[in-house]
Amino acid sequence: MNPVLTDRRAVLAGLAAGASSPALADDLEARARRIHAATLVLDSHLDIPLDYGTGGHDPAVDGDTQVDLPKLERGGVGAAAFAVFVPQGPRTPEGFAAARVQAETKLAAIRGIAERYPLRAALALSPDQVLAARKAGKVAVIPSFLNAYSLGTDLSAIDSFVARGVRVLGFVHAGNNDLADSSRPSGEPAVEHGGLSPLGKAAVGRLNALGVLIDVSQLTPDGVLQTLALGRAPVVATHSGVRGVVDVPRNLSDRELDAIAAKGGVVQIVAFKSYLVRPGADYADKVRALRTEVGLPAAFVKPADGAAGLPADVRADYTHRLGGLLRDATVADLADSIDYAVKRIGIDHVGVGSDFNHGGGVTGWRNAGEAFGVTRELVRRGYSQGQVGKIWGGNFLRAWRGAEAAKA
Structure with missing residues (x-):
């Protein structure tokens, strides 16, 4: 029997029996806070606005974005993967050039968090550097990349971004590009490449050779399975849901979950209500x-x-x-999808990613400052300190080490 689910039932039975007991609630809260403080809390995917690092969007300002240094510190978040993300545009030389400028601007802003505030943040380009930053009491800033549209058709651009710190790379967003098909095509054929294009297949090998962790979020099922078949390293889905809970093309099927886990990878459940909440009957x-x-x-x-x-x-x-x-999603909805994935593929293959600043955020975890809400819900359901640690950051770091090992 799954020990997580057994523990969860025991905890829920205790809560039901003593719902009016303040002592029980206080004990749960105190235990959750101890676990949260002892855990490397790592958010595997968040976005930044194009003007991040300036004015009210300076990372030191507790401003209107969902992620900044005050919120990360308040939430006990020790590491975060900040995405170099550019939305889809025209697949023309002019479109690629404009997208590349935006990508360069965002990468500079991400690196600038640690460069401008070295006492509070550190650029982390390896799992060991993440742990070193945590030991020093700093937020580990992990540069990631989403949507190869801004690379155009030039695979050498991957080397350039990796040389400046990108350690996680996802091929697609909402729309097909020259590397792969998206699970959310926009204004183009639903199936253009049949998963990965020849360029995308070459990119898998190049990323493995560079030790970069491949993000399969938003790929079609064919794209996910081809990436796994071609690659020699674990992959992650940094911000994905599960179709067994909400059946939409953006979410991962059981077959995809099984394949990712079989390769040692991790599915990071996304805090985005469209992928967590089933539509009502009148939807x-x-x-x-x-x-x-x-x-x-x-x-x-x-x-x-x-x-x-x-x-x-x-x-x-x-x-x-x-x-x-759709009704608002809550940390309980997020945990329902985590439960599903844990039951399906095991505790070693499940994580969590917010998708903040791009639609992410649920009641109980609206911004980085509320990360404890996730820990509290997991503890309420019976997850142990070790299991919470795997979900928040341990599994992601293990997969990342696997990608580094593939470089050899």
């Missing part, structure tokens, strides 16, 4: 009404059908309102 009717209102055909296979053709401001409003059709 389809609400989507049809909203689509009609903004001028889209009422019929759809998925709510985003045809939205790429809307003017940018209308599309942004539609996307925002579409999210509002």
Whole structure:
């Protein structure tokens, strides 16, 4: 019997029996706080605005972004993977050039966190450097990369970004690019490459040779399985959900979960309500009404059908309102998906990633300063200190070491 689920049932039975006991609640809170303080809390994926590092978005300012140094410190977050992310644009020389400028700007901002505040943060380019930063009481800043669109068709650009610190790289976001198909195609054929393109397949080998941890989030199932078949290192899905809980193309199927775990990889459950909360019975009717209102055909296979053709401001409003059709997600919903993944592939292959500043955040973990809410919910469900440590950071570091070992 799964010890996590057995422990969870025991804890829940105790809570039900003594729900009115303040002593029981106080003991749980105190134990969760001790575990949180002793744990390397690592957020495997978050974004930054393009102006990060300036004005109110200076990382030392407790500002309006979900992640800054005050929030990371307040939440006891010891490490975070900051993404060099550029959204999809036209696949033209001009589009690639503009995207590359944005990517360079974001990488400089990420490196700048540690460069400008060396007493509070440290650039961490290896698992050992993450642990050294934690020992020194600093936040470990891990540069990551999402969406190879900004690389265009130039694989040598990978070497350039890795030379300046990128240690985690995901191929796609919302839309196919020249390396791979996205699970969320936008304005292009749903299947363009059949998973990875020849360029994407070459990129797997190049990233293995460089010791970079490959992020399979947002790939199609074919892309995920091809990456695993071609690669010689564990992979991570830094911000993904599970289709066994919410059946949407962006989430990972049981087959993908099994394959990632079989290769020693880790699935980091994302704190994003669209991938954690099942739509209500009236969801389809609400989507049809909203689509009609903004001028889209009422019929759809998925709510985003045809939205790429809307003017940018209308599309942004539609996307925002579409999210509002789902109830808010909570740390309990996040933990439900964690439970599912743990039961399916084991405690050694599950983690957590916020996707802050790009739609992530649930009630109980709205920003980096509230990271303890996740620990408290896991402890409430019966996860031990060792298990919480694996979910928050231990599993990610192990997979990263596997990627480093593949470099040899």
